[in-house]
Amino acid sequence: AQSVSQHNHHVILSEAASLELGCNYSYGGTVNLFWYVQYPGQHLQLLLKYFSGDPLVKGIKGFEAEFIKSKFSFNLRKPSVQWSDTAEYFCAVRGNAGNMLTFGGGTRLMVKP
């Protein structure tokens, strides 16, 4: 069975600070990896995804994530956060041959203006 672990449950940053949210997964085969964002009062949106190829993927709003296969990690990064990045961030994994998306516990990010 696949599982996803997000180690940071709550993160508080000041504007312009750099962000890195950890995501580790457990799965024995090839995976597809995702980061979703949920802004306050809004529904889940896809931030970025990794299927294959370049392990450094770029998403919307200046976010990027790096797939490190040897570490089973897919950490999310942003060099300089803004107040509007305040949201909950979910890492998710899906086995390449399957359909089921498994979510991590989420990280609640608050950016102070």
Added chain:
Amino acid sequence: SAVISQKPSRDICQRGTSLTIQCQVDSQVTMMFWYRQQPGQSLTLIATANQGSEATYESGFVIDKFPISRPNLTFSTLTVSNMSPEDSSIYLCSVQKRAGGRGYNEQFFGPGTRLTVL
């Protein structure tokens, strides 16, 4: 992409009653799913809604409690039966669609239905 709508967007229900949530997609999709997001928690898959056959339920979820219909490739319903306060949650419809030239599947989510059971 896929545009997904859900009805109702929110409801407050009495213990012991049932609520049916509707999910409509703007295009035909093979895979539709129902998730639950309990307060302060992550998303948990309830079941995969299969067109023309019974839904496939995840561990901990049963058909009697969460009956699902999937009459066609653009529509599904989830019923939360005999509700208790523990069922208070956001229920989300989700679909998979092919994206990009390589044929990878992306997953899209509806806006959710916020259910409060008194």
